[in-house]
Amino acid sequence: MHNIDIAIIGAGTAGMGAYRAARKHTDRVVLIEGGPYGTTCARVGCMPSKLLIAAAEAAEAVREAPGFGVHSRAPRIDGAEVMDRVRRERDRFVGFVVDTVEGIDPSHRLRGCARFEDAHTLRLDSGEAIHAERIVIATGSVPVRPGIFDAVGDRLIVNDDVFGWSDLPEAVAVFGGGPIGLELAQSLHRLGVRVRLFGKGGGVGPLSDPAVRDVAAAAIGADLPFDPDADVQKITREGDTVVVRFTENGLAREERFDWLLAATGRAPALGGLNLAASGLTLDDRGAPEVDPLTMQAQGSHIFFAGDVAARIPLLHEAADDGRIAGDNAGRFPNLGTHDRRTPLGVVFTDPNIATVGASFSDLSDASCDFATGEVDFADQGRARVLRLNRGLLRIYGERGTGRLLGAEMVAPRGEHLAHLLAWAVQGGMDVETALEMPFYHPVIEEGLRSALRDLSVNLGRRIDNPPRCIDCGPGA
Template identity: 55%
Template sequence: MTRMKVDVAIIGAGSAGMTAYRAAKAHTDSVVVIEGGAYGTTCARVGCMPSKLLISAANAAHALKMAPSFGVNPGAIEVDGRKVMDRVRSERDRFVGFVVETVEGWPEAHRLRGTAKFLSSHELLVGSSTIVQADRIVIATGSSPCVPDGWRETLGDKLLINDDVFEWSDLPGSVAVVGTGVIGLELAQALHRLGVKVRLYGRSRAIGPLTDPTVAAEATRIFSEEIPVSLGVTISPTLTPDGRVSVISGDEHGVRSAEVFDYLIVATGRRPNMSGLDLEVAGIGLDGSGQPVVDRTTGQSTRSHIFIAGDANGMTEILHEAADDGRIAGDNAGRHPIVRPRPRRAPLGIVFSDPQIAMVGATFQQLKAGGPAFEVGEASFADQGRSRVMLENRGMIRVYADTATGIFLGAEMVGPAAEHIGHLLSWSVQRRDTVQQMIDSPFYHPVIEEGVRTALRHLQRKLVLPPQAPESCLDCVPGS
């Protein structure tokens, strides 16, 4: 049995683990990163980047389909599935290569291959032959897709998770996508636009992660008009005699239907990779759902020397949040027992559907559940000038502000350019801008952001605070 002693051991070499390593190394060179799987982050290998490559191909096909509406005839539209997937895999491998190159550039003494589990609160067994004794430990093991019990046994290799999609050499003829959250929506719409027969199934009656019922209803209406959907259903998949997937769905009224597909993609959420770590041996406190209790401002678990970062903490499965988690946890692990709480950035979530979805700051659900008294302003993009010019005039935005102070609290939207609007609004949340300060900022014409100004003006009129400056007549452009 080999033994090694370090100041900091980091379990996992994903986005959180890599940033934790860099942060911890600023305080000590006695660091080891333990990884039992392939190097390459979830984002680069099976998440952000390959999914956007697939979506970009789908958007190109959709743009050609929409061209006649502008008076442009592109001719016959042909999707070459092999070329689509060749580019997806090639560019994916390029992104993964950068990550692998970075990790393999670390000193060999800082890298240890093998799965880890706790032997005590300060000891890890790695593989079957190495014991690592660490003064401080960072758990950054990531997350994995959830698969309903029994489905994998029933469907075998006809059941896929989103990771599997990016290994395709060609597009299939048909897929059922189960799960109407971010991953399910993005994959279903992209594959549909690339000519794959798709049906999106969901236990929920809403599509996407939105919590504002008005915006969620609009998003569900928009996506249901394009993608074949079955909402508010439970499903039972089985294999047909010829090896395809039969999906039987039923709703609360007992209405049942059946459809056959080449594959079934499960996109019903992800869970932290905690099984096999033997957390109980480390004495880490768990919450009501069985997940470790974590202080997001320090990264600490209930054991002060054990930190949890990234998807492993089960909080916000977004790359920039995982990187922040890793930086905070790694920095505090490196300097422990001195621990510095760090403020978190304003929440920002984006879905790369078309139209896009953005959720900024406090959500409608959070404000209703326990936030300050708030007012809501809204605007539709249906007749918004620039959106209409581009034939992207779908969706709406709802914005929220503190009734007492006029401070902007958050927004939810489905509509054009949501990835960019979401960033602008998240900056206002982080600065604690008032609605009036946002309205007083420059808005060019004609731009989609003018629709945001319309929503802010609607919100400002509902606040009891008097406006701080008169509106300029130059702002009063019809259709803006």
């Protein structure tokens, strides 16, 4: 029996953050991991997906070159070489994480899958037992596999599987219009794979603003076959082929693929923990209620962090969760309430999809008195120069104060616009102060200034920063 102050289950991003924070309070800490070391981000998430997207962007740049008067042959894509680089670079990123974990004092590390025996006792599958005064659960998430896909057997894959490919397939049906489905579908399509993307319920990534969502759906749909609310009648397996029968524009269709990629979300990885023995009250998902400002579960000595907390499944949020959970586990029962950063999410499609701060649905549901400013990138100067002129940015501001509340966008280089807006929102900036900031010419960020001007007008406020460029278009 190991008698310790804090046990942390899971050595991913959240678990490592919790470990570092807990060590500031006590040396009697143990980090438990039942699987391979290396975070979800490094192994099967952020990094390998961006490596695949980078290859797709290179191929697309060659295809787009004639639009600038630069002519070359169509790109020749070697799928084996693409996937070899993805795996090599992925393994390099994973190696950094593994080195970090293995650099931890061996007496603070245990290998094995943990299971609750009672509120303070954990039993590993190795047979070892741990009595912990406080426990942090940071076991991450697992892909959801809806029963409708059972018929395809081993032709069903999830995003985790893609990065194990040694070559690119001929055809893939991607189910799920969320961030993972959008990124993988577009990148595979641009790398020469025949792809059809099936969405459900009309959703496009994390967007809730109908105007932005429609523009995003059109932008993705112009690149590859995408139905945000697909009418799928049947999915079957014939030999090594996946057959999908669906309706398109009122007509029955059938299409065959090598694989069915389920990008239908992820769920907290709670299986095997035996949380029922922890003393926590569990909902119908088998999860407890968790306070996002303390990461404490129901006033108990148990804390949750990262994807398993079912908040925002992003790496920077998981790191913050871990830091908060570990700190509060260390200082328990005298908890600290931690402010959360302004929400920020980016989908690395082309154009980028991003959300910042309060969403359109958040503000509408709260009956907040807000106004909207927008810019259409069709005629924005720098976007047209780059032939990236498609997208829509909408910013939300509070009436009366002019304070920036949030934004949703599908925009060229939106990852950078989103960061600027997130900093402005977190800093409590109002629209006039934002318009006083410097904007270089010609840059994509001038489109942000156009949206801010529009917001200022719609808030009924005075504009002290009139356009300086008279010949570069409305978004200059």
